[in-house]
Amino acid sequence: MKFKKVHVIINPAAGQEEPILSYINTAFQDTDADWEVSVTKQAGDGTLLAEKFAGNVDLIAVYGGDGSISEVAKVLAGKETPLAIIPGGTANVLSKELGIPQNSKESIALIAGDQSKIVQMDMAFANDEPFLIRVNFGVMADMVLEASRELKDKVGQLAYGITAVKTLIQSQQTRYRLKIDGEDVTKDGIALTVTNCGSIGIGEYSFLPDISVHDGLLDVLLMYKSDLMSVLRVAGSTLLQTDSEILKHWRCKEVEITFDKPQDFILDDCGRNAASIHIVVKPNTLNVVVPA
Numbered sequence: 001m002k003f004k005k006v007h008v009i010i011n012p013a014a015g016q017e018e019p020i021l022s023y024i025n026t027a028f029q030d031t032d033a034d035w036e037v038s039v040t041k042q043a044g045d046g047t048l049l050a051e052k053f054a055g056n057v058d059l060i061a062v063y064g065g066d067g068s069i070s071e072v073a074k075v076l077a078g079k080e081t082p083l084a085i086i087p088g089g090t091a092n093v094l095s096k097e098l099g100i101p102q103n104s105k106e107s108i109a110l111i112a113g114d115q116s117k118i119v120q121m122d123m124a125f126a127n128d129e130p131f132l133i134r135v136n137f138g139v140m141a142d143m144v145l146e147a148s149r150e151l152k153d154k155v156g157q158l159a160y161g162i163t164a165v166k167t168l169i170q171s172q173q174t175r176y177r178l179k180i181d182g183e184d185v186t187k188d189g190i191a192l193t194v195t196n197c198g199s200i201g202i203g204e205y206s207f208l209p210d211i212s213v214h215d216g217l218l219d220v221l222l223m224y225k226s227d228l229m230s231v232l233r234v235a236g237s238t239l240l241q242t243d244s245e246i247l248k249h250w251r252c253k254e255v256e257i258t259f260d261k262p263q264d265f266i267l268d269d270c271g272r273n274a275a276s277i278h279i280v281v282k283p284n285t286l287n288v289v290v291p292a
Contacts, residue, residue: 007060069085085289116291135267181253195211
């Protein structure tokens with residue numbers, strides 16, 4: 001479909017180094033679209049810009065990583081204005097989940113041309129704060145928190161692998177008290193993920209089959225053990241799309257997580273700290289542009 005009025009929000013600190021303004025200008029120069037760009041300078045600017053333009057344009061596009069996309073998406077949740085993604089980050093998890101081209105020129109052409117459609121995707125809320133992808137605890141959070149911008153700029157996604165090895169060596173069991181759709185569950189583990197999105201950001205691989213941003217459900221994944229063999233078995237089960245006895249899996253619409261003391265965790269790309277977290281999914285709440 002065609003969009004007549006487009007606003008592009010650009011994060012210049014995204015993981016890619018490319019002439020993105022030149023790409024945008026080239027893609028739109030032979031169209032009748034009215035397009036403008038804004039550039040973010042600091043965290044939170046994406047949200048402020050989205051609030052300014054939502055409802056005043058036909059489309060808001062974001063060039064950046066998953067963190068930049070989340071800033072804009074939380075404004076567009078429940079609104080008619082759709083979101084388009086131009087992948088420019090380190091992992092670009094959501095764009096891979098949605099089947100959006102990872103090449104910037106191709107993803108911009110999707111917006112400027114007529115080979116796209118709008119679909120609705122689920123969003124989730126942790127303590128009333130919206131997220132698109134997942135909430136990570138334990139090792140899954142630590143490996144993101146430990147990955148510096150310098151390391152990500154230098155080696156890309158491999159940065160998370162490097163920090164994962166370090167955090168696994170230092171990992172300790174945590175007691176997770178869960179209430180999953182009203183049912184109490186207490187388990188010990190080294191990592192917990194509550195995910196809205198299946199993609200792990202590597203190729204077309206997902207955590208497990210049938211995890212989707214369109215299914216109206218959350219997937220809760222608990223990893224029990226931290227020894228190298230257990231990690232390799234989990235990695236193998238993910239890549240081969242099979243279940244593993246090292247990984248416990250629940251599906252639900254709502255989950256409450258309680259700790260003995262406040263814990264650091266990652267909400268999409270943002271660090272947070274809390275002793276209890278209430279997470280709920282809200283189906284079909286965000287309009288996104290995908291290939292037709």
